[in-house]
Amino acid sequence: MAKVLCVLYPDPSGGYPPPLVRDGLPQLEHYPDGQTLPSPSAIDFTPGALLGSVSGELGLRRFLEDAGHELVVTADKDGDNSEFDRHLADADVVISQPFWPAYLTAERIEKAPNLKLALTAGIGSDHVDLDAAIAHGVTVAEVTYCNSISVAEHVVMMILSLVRNYLPSNRIASEGGWDISDCVSRAFDLEGMDVGTVAAGRIGLAVLRRLAPFDVRLHYTDRHRLPTEIEQELNLTFHESAAAMVPHCDVVTVNAPLHSETRGMFDDDLIATMRRGAYLINTARGLIADREAVVRALESGQLAGYAGDVWYPQPAPPDHPWRSMPNHGMTPHISGSTLSAQARYAAGTREILESFFGGTPVRDEYLIVDGGKLAGAGAHSYSKGG
Ligand SMILES: NC(=O)c1ccc[n+]([C@@H]2O[C@H](COP(=O)([O-])OP(=O)(O)OC[C@H]3O[C@@H](n4cnc5c(N)ncnc54)[C@H](O)[C@@H]3O)[C@@H](O)[C@H]2O)c1
Numbered sequence: 001m002a003k004v005l006c007v008l009y010p011d012p013s014g015g016y017p018p019p020l021v022r023d024g025l026p027q028l029e030h031y032p033d034g035q036t037l038p039s040p041s042a043i044d045f046t047p048g049a050l051l052g053s054v055s056g057e058l059g060l061r062r063f064l065e066d067a068g069h070e071l072v073v074t075a076d077k078d079g080d081n082s083e084f085d086r087h088l089a090d091a092d093v094v095i096s097q098p099f100w101p102a103y104l105t106a107e108r109i110e111k112a113p114n115l116k117l118a119l120t121a122g123i124g125s126d127h128v129d130l131d132a133a134i135a136h137g138v139t140v141a142e143v144t145y146c147n148s149i150s151v152a153e154h155v156v157m158m159i160l161s162l163v164r165n166y167l168p169s170n171r172i173a174s175e176g177g178w179d180i181s182d183c184v185s186r187a188f189d190l191e192g193m194d195v196g197t198v199a200a201g202r203i204g205l206a207v208l209r210r211l212a213p214f215d216v217r218l219h220y221t222d223r224h225r226l227p228t229e230i231e232q233e234l235n236l237t238f239h240e241s242a243a244a245m246v247p248h249c250d251v252v253t254v255n256a257p258l259h260s261e262t263r264g265m266f267d268d269d270l271i272a273t274m275r276r277g278a279y280l281i282n283t284a285r286g287l288i289a290d291r292e293a294v295v296r297a298l299e300s301g302q303l304a305g306y307a308g309d310v311w312y313p314q315p316a317p318p319d320h321p322w323r324s325m326p327n328h329g330m331t332p333h334i335s336g337s338t339l340s341a342q343a344r345y346a347a348g349t350r351e352i353l354e355s356f357f358g359g360t361p362v363r364d365e366y367l368i369v370d371g372g373k374l375a376g377a378g379a380h381s382y383s384k385g386g
Contacts, residue, residue, distance in 0.1 A: 001068040002092035002357070003114070007084055008054045009100035010075045016055035024048055025340055031145045032206065035365065038143065038348035047343035052097055058121055058346045060095075060353070067357065077102045078313075085111075093117045093356070095349060099333040101127035101314055109136050117356055121349045122336055123147055125368045126258040126285055131384060133369045140369035141362050143348030144377045145202055147336030151283050152206035154309065154335035155253050159211070161329050162279045162305035163190050163251065186304070186327070191215050196249040198242045198265070199256035199284070200226055201381060207253055208234055221245045222256075224380070243270060251279045254308075258285035259382045268293045271302060282308035283335050295325045303327075309335045 012018045025047045030037055045051055045059030052058070054075050064071045072091075076083035077100070084102050088094070092114050096102035104118055109132040118128045120142035133140050161167055169183035195211055196219030197204040205226065208218050212234050220226070221239045231238065239245035242265060246252050252274065256262045266280065266289040274280075280303055282289050291312075297303040307329030311320060314333055322330050348366070355362045367376030374382055 001070065003070045003072065003087070003090055004060075004064055004093045004095065004353075005084065005087045005091040006058065006060065006071060006073045006095040007077045007100065007102035008052055008056065008058070008073055008075060008097060011053045011055050012050070016050070016053065018050055020048065021339075022048060025343055031202075032149070033202075035145050038146065038344055038351045040347050040350040040354055043347050043350065045343075045346060048339050049342075050339065051342040051346045052099065052121070052337050056342075056346075058095065058349055060346075060350060063350060064353070069357075075100065088112045088115075090114055093119060093353070095119045095121055096127060097337065097345075098122045098124045098127060099314070099337050103313075104128040104133075106132035109133065109138060117141065117352075119349060119352055120368075121345045122341075124257060124285065125378070126287075128368075130259075130369055130374070130378070130382065134372055134374070134384070137372055138369065139356075139362070139367070139371075140378065141352050141366045142368055142377070143345040143352070144365045146345040146348050147338070147341035148202035149206055150338045150341040151203045151255075151335045152210060155203070155207045155255070155281055155283055156210045158281050158283075158307040158329050159195070159251055159253065159279065160190060162281070162307050162327075163188050163193070167329055190251075193217070193250040194219060194248055195251040195253070196220060196239070196245045198245070198252065198254045198262075200236075201255065203283075204253070204255035205230070207255065208236065216251075219245050219249055223261075243273065246270060246274045246278075249278060250275055251281070254280070254282040254284045254288055256284055256288065257381050258287055259384075261383055262288045264288070264290050266290060266293065268296065271297045274302065276302055277304040279303065279305045279307075282306070283310060284308075286310045286312035286314075291321065295321045298325045298327050305329065309333045 044062045050056050057073050061071050072087050074083040106129045115138050118140045123142050125140050125142050128140050165187040194217045200220040200222045219237045294306050305327045309331045352362050364376040368378030
């Protein structure tokens, strides 16, 4: 029987469970491109409940224990003496969410001789050293599409928040003020702007689709070009690279995975080629943007705003400069962990575990690494040497 080690974020400060805000969730039929929703044999949770924190256990305990497996759930993931490290030594499966990532470094994979499956309850498996997983025959899987639309909605929200100067204006209202000049001296309409996405995969394309009605000019770059019908439908301008695209944009959104080609992409040099006063929204991964370069660009006014929910490391330390830089709209890593998304990735996690323990193939679109190489969604979207 297997030992499943699951790393989740801490419970709410007010205790678990938090009060239910709404009754149930809307029913979806399938994902926008027709991909089937997660399809485990059953679920042992109520959709809409908080599943991603320690006491939520992704709704997995009954299923795993009934099958005779051991489930260990912890939020204690960092430092040499963490509970995660102690249990990793004989774990067969590690489950982690990108919001509170258990960094599966090469050293940690080395110390986990039984490890066969690293499962991301969410999307984005860069917290796993993929080269080490390849070398050690560890399968890496994630719940592809589970929160792509959740993130796309968040991106649209943050673009509008920055361009219209929403957050400072909300603060002024909350604090009893009526300083209209202060609110509007940084506020613009999005209409007519050039908006570009670095990557037009599930999230990037969903952002483009959602922005089209705003009467903006849409741009994208991706290593896979979109079908001509989609380019024509959305009137997209394709660019060969991010470097070729960003000088033409007022707003840039980053929606690519973190790997060798994207690490540190938004550095001083690339940001210097952007339009003065451009906005940069990064909900992909913190390390795609150079931490200090972003701060410098906001301080100089080269960027008018930066927003996102991804940092490095996570959780970010209290003195991380992105917490205090000017004109930012940062949040903790939340965009892909709405209660709606949690229901999908908890179900998808169970689906992957059912395949893994049942000896049937994990859906190809869920695979990042398998059989000692990049596979499935991983082969499409990642490069080795991340
Ligand atoms: N903030 C969050 O909560 C959150 C949630 C989900 C995903 N994400 C991040 O967003 C990423 C994308 O998610 P998705 O669902 O759209 O995945 P996806 O696999 O559908 O799309 C990724 C796209 O990136 C493209 N790409 C890869 N390398 C590139 C490069 N060097 N230049 C340009 N394009 C490149 C791929 O061709 C693909 O089209 C994830 O890998 C993850 O890092 C963040």
